[in-house]
Amino acid sequence: MEDPQLAEATVLADIQDLLLSTPDVEAFLEELARHSASMFSNPDHEVYCGITLMRHRTAGTVASSSERARQLDEVQYAFADGPCLRACREGTQVHVPDFEKDNTWPDYNEAITGHGLRSVLAVPFPLPDATSRAGLNLYSDRPNAFDQAAVQRANDYVEQASKGLQLAVLIAQHSQTAANLRAAMESRTVIDIATGIIIAQNRCTQEDAIELIKKASSNRNVKLRVVAQAIVESAGGGPVQTVFK
Numbered sequence: 001m002e003d004p005q006l007a008e009a010t011v012l013a014d015i016q017d018l019l020l021s022t023p024d025v026e027a028f029l030e031e032l033a034r035h036s037a038s039m040f041s042n043p044d045h046e047v048y049c050g051i052t053l054m055r056h057r058t059a060g061t062v063a064s065s066s067e068r069a070r071q072l073d074e075v076q077y078a079f080a081d082g083p084c085l086r087a088c089r090e091g092t093q094v095h096v097p098d099f100e101k102d103n104t105w106p107d108y109n110e111a112i113t114g115h116g117l118r119s120v121l122a123v124p125f126p127l128p129d130a131t132s133r134a135g136l137n138l139y140s141d142r143p144n145a146f147d148q149a150a151v152q153r154a155n156d157y158v159e160q161a162s163k164g165l166q167l168a169v170l171i172a173q174h175s176q177t178a179a180n181l182r183a184a185m186e187s188r189t190v191i192d193i194a195t196g197i198i199i200a201q202n203r204c205t206q207e208d209a210i211e212l213i214k215k216a217s218s219n220r221n222v223k224l225r226v227v228a229q230a231i232v233e234s235a236g237g238g239p240v241q242t243v244f245k
Contacts (some may be wrong), residue, residue: 029063032161037065039157040138040150048072048139051125054088055132062134072117072139079108087122088133094122095151098143118143121151123158136161194228197235 029051037049048069053062059077064070076082082105083094096102097119099109112120117139125134136158138146146154191213198209216227 026063033063033065033069036136036138036157036161037069040146040154045140045142045145047145050084050137050139052084052088052135052137053132054085054134059085059088069137069139072112072115073137075111075115076108079105079111081105082108082112083120084122084135084137087124087135087137091124091126091133093124093151093155094120095146096120097146100143116141119145121146121154123154125158125162127162190225190232191228194231197231201235 033049033051036051037047040047040049049065050061050069050073051063052059052073054060061070061073064073073084076084083096086092087094096104099113099118099120102109119140119142121138123136123138125136127134136154138154140146191210194213195206195209198204198212199206202209202212204212213224213227213231217224220227
């Protein structure tokens, strides 16, 4: 029997390797979906995996192990309810052993069995952002594909994988913060240069110069940065580059 601590260490090591070997969060999630599918597949039985992200009640597949997995997720979104969406919304595991014997979502059940699907296991991912929910969706064309041992293994796996997912989300948030800060600094620089040009040309105060830029922005319905850049270029300054690291 496999040592649970050894299995946990192996999953953590695999997730760390994925984080280190992928260039961005999107690539990490795709690799995580493929890794998740392989964890529950065997040579004569393929399991499909999709990762659903729900933000502000809008859900979408952010990664999938295959095109079929993505299509299976899309079937559910069309009905706005189903095992994976419920797992995300309620933060609880949803297991349907056999769709042909289940009547929780009659219309969805009919549609999904039409795609040849028979069983699903959806496990929620805990995320650090309270406004976002995520879930791991495991699909199988076989009925009763996920026995009690597989369900427990899936929950244990998600618990470990979620640490990598949370880290990926934090990295993405920090990257976005840095990008936003860079954009703010670049806008501030060109506005400051344009303000100086107006002061020199009109012999006015800084406050008056900024007010002129604001009025031009409002009248033209364009951003302050665009107006400022036009002023700089008209004065022969050319494109402004900000040194910001």
